[in-house]
Amino acid sequence: MMRSAWADLDGTWSFRHDDADSGLGAQWHTGLPEAREITVPFPPESVASGIAEPGFHPVVWYARTITGDDLAAAGRSEPAPVVLLHFGAVDYRARVWIDGRFVGEHEGGHTPFTFDVTALVADGDSHVLVVRAEDDPHDLTQPRGKQDWREDAHAIWYRRTTGIWQTVWLEAVPATSIEHVQWLPAGLTGVDLTVRLRGRVAAGTRLRVALRFDERDEDLATIDVDVAEGATSVQVPVPVRRQRNGQAEDELTWSPEHPRLVDATVSMHDAGGCVVDAVGSYLGIRTVGVGRGAFLLNGRPYDVRSVLNQGYWPDSHLAAPSRAALRREVELIKDLGFTGCRIHQKIEDPRFLYWADRLGLLVWGETPGAYEFSATAVQRLTREWMDAVDRDASHPSIVTWVPFNESWGIQRISEDRAQQAYSRALTDLTRALDPTRPVVSNDGWEQQNSDIITVHDYEGDGAVLARTYADESARERLLAGMGPAGRRILLDGSEDLGQPVMLTEFGGIDYQPTGRRENGWGYTAAADVEDWIARITALYDGIRASTFLAGSCYTQLTDTMQETNGLLTADREPKAPIQQIRGAVLGQS
Missing domain, CATH: 2.60.40.10 (Immunoglobulins)
Structure with missing residues (x-):
């Protein structure tokens, strides 16, 4: 939804940590004393922010002056008298003041929110905007995705993103205005x-x-x-x-x-x-669905050739380093031979989705998981997921919704009826919000009521992969027994209804072209670039030999912190010539 007038508030703000949580009592909402400078929208843990302090800082404060020039750029004039303050995303809980007067609050670290600030900016041309963000690293009821609860990143989790991490902007609109548009295909x-x-x-x-x-x-x-x-x-x-x-x-x-x-x-x-x-x-006019074991795009079978994308940058974390970087990400994915990507445990910046729409890339939209099962965790994740579906349903690039991954937050789903009910309910709620796209109930294993059956398998031998996914008999064995991770693919009582089956995580081959890092790892490792390309080729040969797999998703697009199993380095440099990687993915010598 686009208007010609708006004012970008990104850039230099004042900033303070509040580890003792004393800022409210000290009335920092009227202005920040002894503040440092931060570059918004980069999180304070990141180098790009200018703060670069990745330790535990659960409460942070921001301040910025809204000027007369900002209000003019936003279009504040008749017939647009209403001034709106927009936040793309603030992780996790935000409270906002203007000139010491409370504006409002929002909970949910990945979804946008807006306040009507007309009355607060009516007098004068200079106003102090203050934001307090609270992000408790130890609160496992917060949807967090891949953000680590330990001080240092470990295993498959990464450094945290706290506070403002997407664009902040002002916009002036008429008293009666269009708030939101949503397009869904009708055939x-x-x-x-x-x-x-x-x-x-x-x-x-x-x-x-x-x-x-x-x-x-x-x-x-x-x-x-x-x-x-x-x-x-x-x-x-x-x-x-x-x-x-x-x-x-x-x-x-x-x-x-x-x-x-x-x-x-x-x-x-x-x-x-x-x-x-x-x-x-x-x-975009298009339809997606499933039928006769296939994923359907515009009514016809379509082989989903996807790559796992963490959407994480070394110097800016969950925030992209620039707007141009979001376009380049889509271009690189397509250059590597993929038709889609699975945004993993993150609700991505809508500008990435814009370029996916414009350049042509299938996207799987996935909620960042919480790690606790409780009434609070259910309420928080459900609300944030509903907001995400509402924000992103218009994008033709998004073709599948994924409300759960690998039973995160529902770790006892195999025997706990309450967790089973939660998974079924959120899957059906997603369909109620958007009946036009398939929904994966729990990506990887322990699925029920899922439109696509998905499997995570990090087997490193392409020949073994070929046998596991060879034919209909192999499909029946896979779905009737335990999956590659020792977890049921389908929960007891869930029928195989002939849904398409996809291998939505595989690969993960560690290769470090500049020499091995002590803490770098993958699920398997390559000795050199020739071995790496040969291993990727063999894995894809195994998938291509399958008579029933409807799609795949390679792990992963880029190295991400300690994970050195990307096709690209963390700085988005190919580890081998792109044509070589593309040839391995497509089976072209």
Whole structure:
């Protein structure tokens, strides 16, 4: 959802740790004494922030002056009198003040939030914005993903990301405005649009939706409907003349090979026909699903060739080092021969998803897991996951939802009926929020009620992999017995309904081109670059020999801290010429 006027508040802020949690009593919300400087949106644990202190600091404070120039850039003028303050993500709990007056609070470290600050910035052109962020490293009920609860990173967990780690911005909008747009496919002949509105809607207000396909210089559709208070839903059809009997579908549909996007304008008009508010948007017309053991894209079987992406950078942690880096990440994944990526234990920056939409990359959206099973953990993860699905459902690149991974937070699911009920419920809740995409109930093992059956297998011998996934008999053995990690693939009582089976973690081969690091590791290790390429090729040969696997996901895209099993180094440099890696992935010499 795009408007022309907004003010970027990233950059230099004041900053303080508050290890004694004394800032509230000392009234730091009115301004930070003896503050240091931090570069937002980089977390204070990271080098890019300028703070670079990765130890335990559960409470941090930020401050920044909002200037008259900021308000002007945001578009504060008639007819846009309402000023909104947006946060892309603050980990984990945030409280916000302007000029010492409380604005609001938000819980959830990966999802966006917005406050109406109109009354607080009405007087004068200089206002002090203060943010307090609380992120208890030992609270295992917080959805945290791969963030370590130990002081130093260990095993498969990484250094923490505390506080602001996505963009902060100001935006001025009309008193009655468009708050959110969501596009969901309605087959290949239209889209379902839901528009949430902010403010009171006057009688006679109408909503206009216009779709344009610039690739062919073609206006696709324009419709007008009455506006309901709060939210309006409408189905926008693609003209029958284009899609009649399906002959022209391929000229318009989105896929990794042809990432066609349709531009959209959504506008509100008053009873006299004057524009009240308007936003720019875009969508992709495509369908995803499963059937007869296959993953279906636009109704046809599609081999998902994916790579595990931690979305972690050495100098900026969960925050990307630059906006350009997000585009380059998508380009590198495609250059390596992959059609998709599984964003692992992270709700990714929406600008990454934009480039996945625009350049053509399938994405699996996955919630960051909590590690405790309790009422508090259930409430927190469910709320944050609902917000994530709501934020990201419009992206055509996202083709699968993953609410759980490897039973994290539900470690006793094999025998605990409460944890089983939780997994089933969150899977079904995801379908209720978005019925257009497959849902994986628990990626890797111990699945029930899952649209895709997924397996994690770090076997290092390609020939063994070929036998394990050879044919229908091998499929039956795999699903009826214990999986590669000694965990059931399907929970007792869960039927094999012929869902597609995918190998969604494999590989993980340690190779360090600049010499071995003492704490670097992978699931297996290569002696040199020739051995590394040969091992990758053999693993993919084993997968290609399977008659039933519907897709795969290689571990992993980049080295990440102590894990040195990436195809790229942590700095995104290929460990061998890209064409060699691509050849191993695609089976091309």
